[in-house]
Amino acid sequence: MEKKTLPFNGTKEQEEQLKAVIAEHKDQDGAVIPVLHKAQEIYGYLPIEVQEMISEGLDVPLAEIYGIVTFYTQFSLNPKGKYHIGVCLGTACYVKGSGDILDKIKEILGIEVGECTPDGLFSIEATRCIGACGLAPVLTVNDDVYGRLVVDDVAGIIKKYQEL
Amino acid sequence: MEMVNIKINGQSLSVPSNYTILEAARSANIEIPTLCYLKDVSKTGSCRMCIVEVVGARNLQAACVYPVSEGMEVLTNTQKVRDARKVNLELLLSNHDRKCLTCARNQNCELQKLSDELGVTDITYMGERNEYDIDEVSPSIVRDNNKCVLCRRCVSACKTIQTVSVIDATERGFKTTIASPFNKSLAEVPCVNCGQCIVACPTGALREKDNTDEVWAAINDPEKYVVVQTAPAVRVGLGEEFGYEIGTPVTGKMAAALRRMGFDGVFDTDTGADLTIMEEGTEFIERLKNGGKLPMITSCSPGWIKFCEHNFPDFLDNLSTCKSPHQMFGAILKTYYAEKMGIDPKKMFVVSVMPCVAKKFESGRPEMEVGGLRDVDAVISTRELAKMIKQSGILFNKLPDEKFDNPFEEASGAGVIFGATGGVMEAALRTVVEVLEDKSFDKLDYEAVRGTDGIKEATLTVAGTAVKVAVVSGLGNARKVLNDVRSGKANYHFIEVMACPGGCVTGGGQPIVDSSVRMDIDLKAKRAAGLYAEDASLPVRKSHENPDIKLLYSEFLEKPGSHKSHELLHTHYTARPKF
Structure with a gap:
């Protein structure tokens, strides 16, 4: 399934930074992963445009780069929204119903985990245990933590950020 | 050692x-x-x-x-080994779309064969199964990941051998799939349609786009005059589908089968190959004499052409402007032949039987038509032809040997060897050398350009000039040679490139040979030997001495490179994006 994503709007400065990173690693064995890490630092994610620049620069097939990006969970194909929602699916939260909370968020925003809303405002991530089991079920929006949630709380939380 | x-x-x-x-x-x-x-x-x-x-x-x-x-x-x-292999196989089968009855690879599937040989009598593990959409957008290749066993043979063929690299393993664990970047269709990436992935696949996860229905529909349409042409390599592959030893030429039985299937005209693309030599040979001589763009590179292989367009757009002027033999021949069938036979070319339907699935893409290229008439209307692979023969209830092995139809009954031996790596070069040299030296030679075998090596070089002295040629098969080898030419490390006058390792005899549309058989034989050499044997047996072995070709020029085309030739037989190329 095609994931919803935002149009690429990388800047000239970002491109220059990436080119410098590629030049630094160019003739090194196993350059792809360190370059992908740096590229993700520069752009926040690894869209096709960025992967093509890396493929061209390192002379490594795009299919191989894409294979690596999708293999490792720390690489992301999608940008994070202005408000990045993390729903804890650790054992305690899950037992306390965080799965339903996640479903509700997906329903309201119309996106899947790993995607970003077309307005760039929200993205969703399913996280592992964030160490706040006493507050289960827990979600985070950027650095804010919301605990002891029920499904009906979700709409209000999202609304709050929409109105910020 | x-x-x-x-x-x-x-x-x-x-x-x-x-x-x-x-x-x-x-x-x-x-x-x-x-x-x-x-x-x-x-x-x-x-x-x-x-x-x-x-x-x-x-x-x-x-x-x-x-x-x-x-x-x-x-x-x-040992029992330990047998048990472990069986469990591994059963686990593979648990996530496999086990629709063998309706699979393109039914009875020619390595997974099916293993299930039989390892004694799998039941589906032991009934776990979750991945379900994937079938990618059938490409005009040449269908990918059905529901039948993929993640062996990565296609990835190696595409990436290591061909350096096309449009597929790789993506995601991880149970979600691992072989896919193109960003899950694009093979039609949306720089896939060159060579089909080497298909002939590497042990199961039905990769297959050609099936065009047999439209061929049957044309045959069944009383309004249509349906003619068929068969490429050189088809005759040394087709027999394998009917139990013949690998590499056995079945030219006569193939012509007989096509006639019984209901084609109105049965022709040999070798005639198109002879025509290609006349045009391409003349083009080479002109480039050589008049300081044209060199090295000139052959243009018969549509996988190679698309590879060049994506990866070496700076070499497009080096490509011969000649259409490939079946496209040339299609154009001749719809003009010269239609006129001669009094057939309305609009009602003519040209079918090409090819050892190649890239030809399916090629025949659909917008430039492959003249005056609104497509050169070729449908392309089927050797495998598809075998299926059609089986559907027709024809006992292939019992057929008599028949000839192709007039006015193109017999092509030259030069046309026959087009199907093996080095064959186009040898065919061209047989003609070019005689034209440049202005005399006839008895020795026609150019051993230096024969054999299955991926890169071959030779220098010949022709009319006092040293002519340096290279013969390349496999796109990884083509990339290497072109990089060397680009950097100035190598230079040649004439390069033959065929996309598939070994040339068309081992093309992506040929019968699929089991990996255990491929361990013991050199498939490329065995099929090529069939072509060289047929060449040696023919009375005419030079394209320019083919009487049908001579007549075609005198009655219709005038001379190689004429205005009419350019209109019908030549083409142009398009730079395509790298990604």
């Missing part, structure tokens, strides 16, 4: 020290089942079908990648 002494199943053997256990066992006629291993293509050790006991090693080892060493003892057939 240094030899080492090993024991397999108690049998003492002395084998070269660079052998794997699989190769050593093979040399002693001990069969070890394989799935992800494909000689000369892929060796990943990932499927665990070939596991064996190595005495002293803690776990079972993959024979296809485990090197032999002095004193090694191997057991290939």
Whole structure:
């Protein structure tokens, strides 16, 4: 399934930074992963445009780069929204119903985990245990933590950020 | 080579020290089942079908990648080994779309064969199954990941051999799939449609786009005059589908079968090949004499052409402007032949039977038409032709040998060898040398450009000029040679490129040969030998001496490179994006 994503709007400065990173690693064995890490630092994610620049620069097939990006969970194909929602699916939260909370968020925003809303405002991530089991079920929006949630709380939380 | 002494199943053997256990066992006629291993293509050790006991090693080892060493003892057939292989296979089957009855590879599937040989009688594991959409957007290749066993033979063919690299393993664990970047269709990436992935695939996960229905529909349409042409390599592949030894030419039976299937005209693309030599030979002589763009590179292989357009757009002017033989011949059938026979070309339907799936893409290129008439209306592979013959209830082996139809009854031997790497070059040299030297030669075999090596070079003195030629097959080799030409490290006057390793005889549309058979034979050489034998047996072996071609020029085209030739037989190319 095609994931919803935002149009690429990388800047000239970002491109220059990436080119410098590629030049630094160019003739090194196993350059792809360190370059992908740096590229993700520069752009926040690894869209096709960025992967093509890396493929061209390192002379490594795009299919191989894409294979690596999708293999490792720390690489992301999608940008994070202005408000990045993390729903804890650790054992305690899950037992306390965080799965339903996640479903509700997906329903309201119309996106899947790993995607970003077309307005760039929200993205969703399913996280592992964030160490706040006493507050289960827990979600985070950027650095804010919301605990002891029920499904009906979700709409209000999202609304709050929409109105910020 | 240094030899080492090993024991397999108690049998003492002395084998070269660079052998794997699989190769050593093979040399002693001990069969070890394989799935992800494909000689000369892929060796990943990932499927665990070939596991064996190595005495002293803690776990079972993959024979296809485990090197032999002095004193090694191997057991290939213990109960432990048999049980482990079977469990591995059953786990593969648990996530496989087991629709064998309706699969393109039914009865020619390595997974099916393993299930039989390893005694799988039940589907033991009924777990979750991945379900994937079938990618059938490409005009040449269909990918059905529901039948993929993740052996990565296609990835090796695409990436290591062809350096096209449009597929790779993506995601991880249970979600692992072979896909193109960003899950694009093969039609949306720089896939060149060579189909080497198809002939590498052990299952039905990759197959050609089936065009047999439209061919049947044309044959069944009383309004249509349906003519068929068969490429050189088809005659040494088709027989395999009917039990003939690999490489056996079945030219006469093929012509007989096509006639009985209901085609109104049955022709040989070898005639198109002869025509190609006239045009391409003339083009080369002109470039050589008048300081045209050199090296000139052949343009018969549509996989190669698309590869060049994506990866070497700076070489497009080096490509011969000649259309490929079947496209040329299609254009001639719809003009010269239609006129001669009094047939309305709009009602003519030209079918090409090709050892190639890239020809399906090629025939749909917008430039492959003249005056609103497509040169070729449908392309089917050798495999599809075999299926159609079987559907027709024709007992192929019992057919008489028949000839192709007039006015193109017999092409030259030069046209026949077009199907093997080096064949186009040899055919061109037979004509070019005689034209430039202005005399006839008896010695026609150019041994230097024969053989299955991926890159061959030769220098010939022609009319006092040293002409340097290269013959390349396999796109990885083409990339290497073109990079060398680009950097100035190598220079040639004339380069033949065929996309598939070995040339068209081992094209992506040819019958698929089981990996265990490919371990023991050189498929490229065996099929090519069939073509060279047919060439040697023919009365006319030079394109310019083919009487039908002479008549075609005198009655219709005037001369090679004429205005009419350019209108019908030549084309142009388009730079395409790298990604």
